[in-house]
Amino acid sequence: MAEREVHDKRMSVAEAVRKFIPDGCRLRSCGIGLRKPMAFVYEIMRQRKRDLTFLQSGMTEDADLLIGAGCVGRVEGSYLGLEAFGLAHCYRRSIEKGVPRRIEIEEYSNFGMTMRFMATAMGLPFMPIRSQLGSDLLRVESFLHPKAAVLEDPFGSGAKVALLPACPVDVALLHAQRCDEDGNAQLWGQLGDDVWGSMAGKRIVVSVEEVVPTKVVRRDPNRTVVPGFRVDAIVPAPFGAHPYQVQGYYDADAAFRKDYAERSATLEGWTAWADEWVYGPEDHAAYLAKVGEARLGGLRAKRILSGRVNYGY
Amino acid sequence: MAIDAVAATASREYRLSELMAICAAREIRDGEIAFIGTGLPMLGGMLAKHTHAPNCVMVFESGVVDARPTRTPLSIGDACLVPGSVMLGGLTEVFGVLLQPGHVDVGFLGAAQIDRFGNLNTTVIGDYGTPKVRLPGSGGGNDIGSLAKRIVVMLKQDARKFVERVDYVTTPGYLDGPGGRERVGLPRGGPSAVITDLGVYRFDDATKEMFLESCHPGVTPDDVRRSVSWDLRTAPNVRTTKPPPKRELRVLRTKCDPQGIFLGG
Numbered sequence: 001m002a003e004r005e006v007h008d009k010r011m012s013v014a015e016a017v018r019k020f021i022p023d024g025c026r027l028r029s030c031g032i033g034l035r036k037p038m039a040f041v042y043e044i045m046r047q048r049k050r051d052l053t054f055l056q057s058g059m060t061e062d063a064d065l066l067i068g069a070g071c072v073g074r075v076e077g078s079y080l081g082l083e084a085f086g087l088a089h090c091y092r093r094s095i096e097k098g099v100p101r102r103i104e105i106e107e108y109s110n111f112g113m114t115m116r117f118m119a120t121a122m123g124l125p126f127m128p129i130r131s132q133l134g135s136d137l138l139r140v141e142s143f144l145h146p147k148a149a150v151l152e153d154p155f156g157s158g159a160k161v162a163l164l165p166a167c168p169v170d171v172a173l174l175h176a177q178r179c180d181e182d183g184n185a186q187l188w189g190q191l192g193d194d195v196w197g198s199m200a201g202k203r204i205v206v207s208v209e210e211v212v213p214t215k216v217v218r219r220d221p222n223r224t225v226v227p228g229f230r231v232d233a234i235v236p237a238p239f240g241a242h243p244y245q246v247q248g249y250y251d252a253d254a255a256f257r258k259d260y261a262e263r264s265a266t267l268e269g270w271t272a273w274a275d276e277w278v279y280g281p282e283d284h285a286a287y288l289a290k291v292g293e294a295r296l297g298g299l300r301a302k303r304i305l306s307g308r309v310n311y312g313y
Numbered sequence: 314m315a316i317d318a319v320a321a322t323a324s325r326e327y328r329l330s331e332l333m334a335i336c337a338a339r340e341i342r343d344g345e346i347a348f349i350g351t352g353l354p355m356l357g358g359m360l361a362k363h364t365h366a367p368n369c370v371m372v373f374e375s376g377v378v379d380a381r382p383t384r385t386p387l388s389i390g391d392a393c394l395v396p397g398s399v400m401l402g403g404l405t406e407v408f409g410v411l412l413q414p415g416h417v418d419v420g421f422l423g424a425a426q427i428d429r430f431g432n433l434n435t436t437v438i439g440d441y442g443t444p445k446v447r448l449p450g451s452g453g454g455n456d457i458g459s460l461a462k463r464i465v466v467m468l469k470q471d472a473r474k475f476v477e478r479v480d481y482v483t484t485p486g487y488l489d490g491p492g493g494r495e496r497v498g499l500p501r502g503g504p505s506a507v508i509t510d511l512g513v514y515r516f517d518d519a520t521k522e523m524f525l526e527s528c529h530p531g532v533t534p535d536d537v538r539r540s541v542s543w544d545l546r547t548a549p550n551v552r553t554t555k556p557p558p559k560r561e562l563r564v565l566r567t568k569c570d571p572q573g574i575f576l577g578g
Contacts, residue, residue, distance in 0.1 A: 031390070032374075032375045032389070032390045032404070033375060033388035033389055033390020033391065034375075034388075034390045034391070034392055057404065057452075058375075058390075058452060077450070078450055078451050078452055078453075079449050079450050079451065079452035079453075080449055080450060081448075081449030081450075083351070083387070083388045084351060084352070084387050084388060084574075087446075087447075087448065087449065088449070091447060092446070092447045095444060095447040096444060096445070096446070096447055107436070107450050107451065108451070109451045109452075109453065109454070109455040109456045110374060110404055110408065110451070110452050110453040110456060111404060111408035111409065111412075111413075111453065111456040112455075112456075114403075114404040114405055114408065114409075115405075115409070118405065129413070130413055130459065130460060130498075130499070130500055131408075131413070131455055131456040131459035131460055132455055132456075132459065133459065133485075133497045133498045133499050134459075134482070134485045134488050134493070134494065134496075134497030134498070134499060135451075135455055135459075135482045135483060135484065135485050136436070136441075136481045136482045136483065137451060137455055137483070140441055140481070150498070152498075159498065159500070160497070160498025161498075188401075189392055189395050189401065190373075190375040190376040190377055190390055190392075190394070190395065190401060190403070191375075191376050191401065191402060191403030192375050192376065192390065192403050192404060193403060193404045193405075194403065195403055195405070196403075196405065245390075245391070245392040246392075247392045247395060251392070252387065252391075252392075254387060301392075304396045
C-alpha cells in the first residue's frame, strides 16, 4: 500500500478560527440544547470577525453572543432564545433597536432547516417538506427570494409540499465527543441536526473532548458521523462546550447560563459579562482556568456505560 | 390581575401550574405517541406515564424516543433524556420519519399569542420588520403543529395573548376556519385543546372556533371573557375543571419535578 501523505490537522482554537473562518463567510454552529461549539464562539468574538451569516436550526447563546459582539450580519435559522432561561437579549436589542447593528434573519422551522442542510449535504438544490404550509414562515421573506416554493405532487397524489432551498455552508463547526488523528469524528447522545449540518460544510472544523487512537474509532465505526477525509481541522478542546452538556463528559452549568441570561438583559450588563468571560481570558485554557477546576470537576459526568456489541461476522 | 385573583380564591392545596400539568396529562391516552416540549408539557407527559398512560411514548425533537428521565430535564436537548431511552437519532428521525408521515398522536406547544382559530405566534409581537418584542421563532413548533394528529396548546392567559388575529402565524391552527388546513395542503391535525391558568378550551367541529369548555376552580366565565380579546363562545354548560386528585399531585411533586423547577417554589 502506498504511504499516505500525513497532514497534521491538529491546531489550537485560535489557529482554526484564523485559518478557516474569514469575515463574511457562511458559518454553521452545532448542537441543539447541548454540545455547542462555545470555545469557537468565544474565539470568533476575540478575533472580531465581521459580517458572518450564522446558520443553525436551534440557536442559543452561540448566536446571541456573536450578535452582541457585532460579528453577525445575517442569520438563517428557526429558533433563537435561551431555552428555559428566557429570551435572547442581544438578538432582541439587534432586531428591536439596531444595537450594536441590525441583523437580518430568514426563518424556517427546525425540520425545514435540517432538510435545507440535508439538501446541501446530498448535493441537491432543494428538499420538500410537508410542514410550514399556510404559515407566515412561507409568506414573510427577508433576504432570500424566493425563500420557498409550494409544489403539488407532479405524480398525481394531490399532496402539496413546500420546497426549501439548500443551505450552503462555507464552514461547519462541530463539537464532538472524540475523533482520531485523521479527524474521524464520533458523536453519541442526541444528534440534533448535526449529521446533515456538518456534512453540508465545504469545510468542517471539529473540536473534541478527546483525540483518541484510531483503533478506538475503528472498533466502533457506527458512532462516526463525519469521516476524517472531510475534516479540515482537529481542535482538542476539553470542556469546549461549557456551559453546555456533552454526553458522557460533563453536565450543563445551569448557574452559568442563568447568570448570562440575567446580566445580558442590559447592554452594560452584557458588555461586562463579555469582558469578564470572553475578552478577558486570552484563550480557551485561560477561560477554563477562570471557570475553575472545582466548578468544572463538579460538572463531570457520572459513568453510565453502554453494553458492547459483537462486530464479528 | 386576574391570575392573582385566581390564586387568591383557588384552594391552597395545589398551584395553578400543577393543575395545568395535570390537565396536560389528561390529554394523553394510554399507548399514544406524544411529542413533548420542556416545562409543564414534559411534567404532564411524565405524570401520564406514571398514572393512566404507562404505555405512552414520549418523543423529544432533538432525537430521543421513549425517554424515561430520572430528573427534571431543563431542555429538549437535555442529556438526562438519553440513558434508558429506546432510540436516539436526530431531527431527521423524529420530524422526518416519525412526525411527517403521521405517527405522532399528540404534540404540546406553547405560544405568546393565540387566536380564535388556534393559530399560534412565537415569532414577533407587533410588525415583523419593526417588532415590539422579538421572540425566539418557530423552533420545531411549526412542524409539530402542522403534522401531529392533534396538538394541545398551553399558556398563561391574558387579553394581549388571546387576540382576534395573531401578529404572525408561526404555527397554523385552523388558519381562517373550516377547510383552512386542507386548502394549504396540511395533511392532518390541528389544535384539540388549549390549557391556560384560567380554564380549558376546545374547538368546534363545524366552525373550528375555540370555545370555553371548563373553568378552573374559583374562576367564572366572566373572568375568562375579560382575558380574551374577541367575543368568546362558551360550552352550553361550562364545567368546573376537576381539581387534582391527591395521588396525581403526589406523583407530580415527588417524581416529575421534586425541585419545583417548572411547578414553582
